[in-house]
Amino acid sequence: MSAPAPAREAAAAASPEAPLLAVRGIDVSLGRPAVPILRDVSLTVRAGEIVGIVGETGSGKTTLARTIFGLVRPLRGVVEVEGAPVSALDGSRLRAFRRTGRVQLVFQDPLRSLDPDLTVAAIVGEGPAIQGVPAAERREKVARALELVGLDSSVASRTPGQISGGQRQRVSIARAVVSGPRLLVCDEPVSALDASNRNHILRLLDDLRRELGIGVVVISHDLGSLAGIADRVAVLYRGRIVEDGPVTEVFRDPRHPYTALLVASAPRVSGVHGHSLAALRQAGPTGVAGGCVFAHRCPFATSDCSIQPETAVSGDRHVACHHAATWPSAASRLERNHAHG
Known part of the structure; x- marks a missing residue:
């Protein structure tokens, strides 16, 4: 869904079944002056x-x-239904x-x-x-x-x-x-x-x-x-898809910090790295500008986060986070430091 454009196009070309709905890299702004609402959103159904x-x-x-x-x-991108733009x-x-x-x-x-x-x-x-x-x-x-x-x-x-x-x-x-x-x-x-x-x-x-x-x-x-x-x-x-994939995988093991917050707040969804969340909630703004839309709330943001990330965790799982593979353990360390501080 939110894979990088070349990867999405290659996957679509290789698929034996064309998607019923294909949203490809759309940007939407509304109001006067125009305010960006959606940015580079892609998904298929x-x-x-x-x-x-x-x-x-x-x-x-x-x-x-x-x-x-x-x-x-x-403003940019295309929405197709059964191939019709x-x-x-x-x-x-x-x-x-x-x-x-x-x-x-x-x-x-x-x-x-x-x-x-x-x-x-x-x-x-x-x-x-x-x-x-x-x-x-x-x-x-x-x-x-x-x-x-x-x-x-x-x-x-x-x-x-x-x-x-x-x-x-x-x-x-x-x-x-x-x-x-x-x-x-x-x-x-x-x-x-x-x-x-x-x-x-x-x-x-x-x-x-x-x-x-x-x-x-x-x-x-x-x-x-x-x-x-x-x-x-x-x-x-904030108008970007930060994580997508099979629902059981995303809810059981969220790899973006924002997804983890959403999952932890849902009483009927379990399996999130609960030990990581207190530190994530307590963290203040990092001061990282641009790039990742979640950087201002994320305690794990680094200078890398000034560049919009797009990380493939697996073939059909994508996470817009430079630290998708490591942030739960980092959060655990940060929480322990906070508890002993």
């Missing part, structure tokens, strides 16, 4: 795969979702692409994203209606979509205000899958739900990717939500 994007508030997660969907155009489309071409329904968004708050005056049937059937699907066929598609997300047919005649929060999020997902998308982009899809509904929705996303063979991007600040369903995870910090 293949059919039947769930890729998690994690990071604290302000890391650029939602901007990345909007860029993938085509709502934000990158979505980021290069504009005007009528972009509208035509959206009408195909190949990429669908699922939003954080279903109550705000669903029209309160429409019935569930009308909400879910909106996409097929835009595509010109005849009414009878549209009703069949809506019924199948509701069944697919585990909703009883009686829900179809109700409005969003007449159903529960968990049901509303299922309606949002039904609306997204009714037109047969190839990619779902879910922006904090369970953060507005209680624990029980959160687990139901996560299992639903897992079932859908298996049953439909679609790719799913799940954006979250909650690592525990991703631990049981994601295949791979990318960790965003």
